[in-house]
Amino acid sequence: MAVTSSDDASxxxxxETERQTRKATGVAIRQLARRGMSRWELEQLLTKREIAPEVFGPELDRLEKLGVIDDASLAATLAFTQHSRKGLGRTVIEQDLKRRHIDPELIEAALEDIGEDDELERATELAVKRIGQLSGYDDETARRRLHGFLARKGYTSDIVRQAMDAAFAGRRSRGGSGVRFQ
Incomplete structure (x- = not known):
């Protein structure tokens, strides 16, 4: 029986679809091994690699079912590490997760683990550490710089104020007055 040209084309x-699917799987697995990525980030990467959405869509669905792609786990991990290791506040963490196009409900769930007490404690640790680096400045300049530092880390103004009060109380108790004259 002879094979027709339409059979050859299909x-x-x-x-080609099989090759593209293997390529999509390989790219996704390699990227996930390097760092956590959301499904959206993988879709963007595979699009840049010129893999058709019809090909990578089902493959990403399969990897999601296997638990290889897990936006909820990624959000929780990022929230924990960014808060505990980098000292970032909820606001900056939320912005980062939104930038990665993680579902808002998953972001909310990930941020639930970071309570206001945790944020205040971490902000105070950062403020106390940073105040030592600002010992050469007068109180007003040190306050301004410390406020900017904590605000950039993503802490609310209420938490920034409380952390600064604690840091300056410690600075005064150690006898640091700010400017030192020689």
Whole structure:
């Protein structure tokens, strides 16, 4: 029985789809091994690699079902590490997760673990550490710089104020007056 040209074309198309699917899987697995990525980030990457959405969509669905792609886990991990290691506040963490196009409900769930007490404690640790680096400045300049530092880390103004009060109380108790004259 002879193979017709339409059979050859569909066979070539199937082979190309299979090759593209393997490529999509390989790219996704390698990227996930390097760092956590959201599904949206993987979609963007695969689009840049010129893999058709019809090909990578089902493959990403399969990887999601296997638990290889897990936006909820990624959001929780990022929230924890960014808060505990980098000292970032909820606002900056939320912005980062939104930038990665993680579902708002997953972001909310990930940020629930960071309570206001945790934020205040971490902000106070950062403020106390930073105040030592500002010992050469007068109180007003040190306050301004410390406020900017904590605000950039994503802490609310209420938490920034409380952390600064604690840091300056410690600075005064150690006898640091700010400017030192020689």
């Amino acid at each position: 066979e070539e198309l199937d082979e």
